[in-house]
Amino acid sequence: MKPARPLLSLAEMRPPDARDGASRTAAPHPPRTTPRRRRRPTVRRVEVPVVGLDPRLSGLTIAHLSDIHVSALSRPRLLERALDLVSAERAELALLTGDYVCLSLRSLPRFAAALRRLAVPALATLGNHDHNAGAAEVSATLLAAGIRVLRNEHATVRLRGAELHVVGVDDGATHHADPDRAFRAVPAAGLRIALTHDPRQTDRVAAHRPHLILAGHTHGGQVDVPGVTRRIMRRRGFHYLGGEYEVLGARVYVNRGLGASLPLRVRVPSEIAFLTLVSAP
Numbered sequence: 001m002k003p004a005r006p007l008l009s010l011a012e013m014r015p016p017d018a019r020d021g022a023s024r025t026a027a028p029h030p031p032r033t034t035p036r037r038r039r040r041p042t043v044r045r046v047e048v049p050v051v052g053l054d055p056r057l058s059g060l061t062i063a064h065l066s067d068i069h070v071s072a073l074s075r076p077r078l079l080e081r082a083l084d085l086v087s088a089e090r091a092e093l094a095l096l097t098g099d100y101v102c103l104s105l106r107s108l109p110r111f112a113a114a115l116r117r118l119a120v121p122a123l124a125t126l127g128n129h130d131h132n133a134g135a136a137e138v139s140a141t142l143l144a145a146g147i148r149v150l151r152n153e154h155a156t157v158r159l160r161g162a163e164l165h166v167v168g169v170d171d172g173a174t175h176h177a178d179p180d181r182a183f184r185a186v187p188a189a190g191l192r193i194a195l196t197h198d199p200r201q202t203d204r205v206a207a208h209r210p211h212l213i214l215a216g217h218t219h220g221g222q223v224d225v226p227g228v229t230r231r232i233m234r235r236r237g238f239h240y241l242g243g244e245y246e247v248l249g250a251r252v253y254v255n256r257g258l259g260a261s262l263p264l265r266v267r268v269p270s271e272i273a274f275l276t277l278v279s280a281p
Contacts (some may be wrong), residue, residue, distance in 0.1 A: 041082045041258055043089070044273040046244060048251050049280035050191065050211050056162040057191060057277050063091035063120070064273040066197070066216025067257030069129065070111040071102035074259050082258055082272045083117040089274050092159055094120050096147070097216040098127025098171060098197030102261050105133050108141055115145035122147040123155060125168035127197035127217060129261070131176060150195065152182040164191040169205055172198035173217065183208040191277075199240040199254045206248040212275070213252045218242060220256030224267035242268070 063086045068079055086094055100111055124147050130138040139149045148155060150168020157164055165186050170176035179201065186192060192210040196202070199215035206213060220242030221229040233241055245252040256271045 041078060041085070042269040042271040043085065044243075044271050045089075046253060046273060046275045047278050048212055048253075048275050049278050050251075051280040053191065053277060053279045054162040055279070056160045057164065058279050059276060060093070060159060061089060061091045061274050061276045062193075063089065063094040064097070064214050064253060064255055064275060065094065065258060066097040066214075066255035067099040067127070067219060067259055068111070069099055069102040069257070069259030069261055070107040070114075071104075071259075071261075073263045074102070074107070075263075076110060076114065078270060079111075079114045079258060080117060083114060085272055086118060086120060091120055091274060093157070094118060094122035095166065095193070095195055095214055096122065096124035096142075097195050097214055097255060098125055099129045099216065099257070100127070100138055100142070101129055101133045102259070103129065103133060105137050108137060112141045112145065115142075115147070118145065118147075121157065121159075123157070123166045123168065123195070124149050125195040125197060126151065126171050126176075128171050128173040131171055131174040150182075151176070152178040154182060154186045156187070156190075162190075164193060167192060167194045167208075167210060169194060169196040169201055172196065172201040177201050177204075179204045179208060194250075199252075200237045202240050202245075202247055202252055206250045206252075209248070210250050213247070213250050214255065214275075215240065215252070216255045216257055218254060218256070219260050219265070220254075220268040222260055222262075222265055222268055 124142050142149050151170045154165055154167040167182050169179050169182045193212045194205045194210040196215050198217050218241050240254045242254050242256045255273055258270050
């Protein structure tokens with residue numbers, strides 16, 4: 001059995017600048033029209049009830065970002081404002097679920113510069129664009145910003161004096177996902193949060209009984225044509241398109257993403273999600 005990773009302290013997880021002080025039930029939110037030149041991401045605030053939640057973690061807010069897609073066509077201010085919101089919303093942990101670049105690595109330095117604005121502990125997993133462009137380079141950029149990349153493995157984090165386990169399942173669209181390996185050494189006790197870029201892995205991940213699953217990849221359909229988009233996406237295997245779901249007892253949130261490989265969205269705004277843990281009755 002693969003040995004468990006050592007416990008991460010907040011100091012170890014903060015970016016360098018911050019260290020220096022600097023059953024299937026779908027209930028997605030209805031989409032809204034997005035102006036093409038929208039300057040601010042939509043903020044989604046979601047309460048996540050957890051049975052048996054450690055009281056010390058009640059009220060903890062987690063920022064969830066996905067599908068940033070930094071490229072020559074993306075708007076830098078959108079990402080910067082999203083990262084600033086992490087502090088404004090008083091999140092204590094940021095979790096990222098892949099696709100930081102788009103097609104190439106040419107905009108990676110711009111992504112690295114923006115990450116300096118993130119001043120909370122953060123963990124990430126990779127997406128299909130990251131693998132296709134260069135997983136090693138994208139991972140190195142995240143690590144240099146103090147963000148650990150989880151590829152079919154887990155990390156135990158201590159917040160407010162309590163432990164929670166973050167499990168990163170690698171990208172399924174590029175055939176790197178291995179949920180069995182990712183969960184192999186996860187302790188049975190404590191809160192378990194799973195990250196996976198591709199929501200088509202949700203059922204496989206939920207079988208390992210995490211409390212919360214975070215995913216992205218779909219962009220919420222990106223161009224929402226009533227009666228058409230969801231039918232096409234279901235045929236492609238996307239049963240979890242965007243928003244909140246419950247699968248095998250696990251709460252699931254599929255982020256509609258901050259960017260897109262093609263900078264066009266219709267009725268599906270860019271978003272950043274803030275998930276607050278609460279004790280289930």
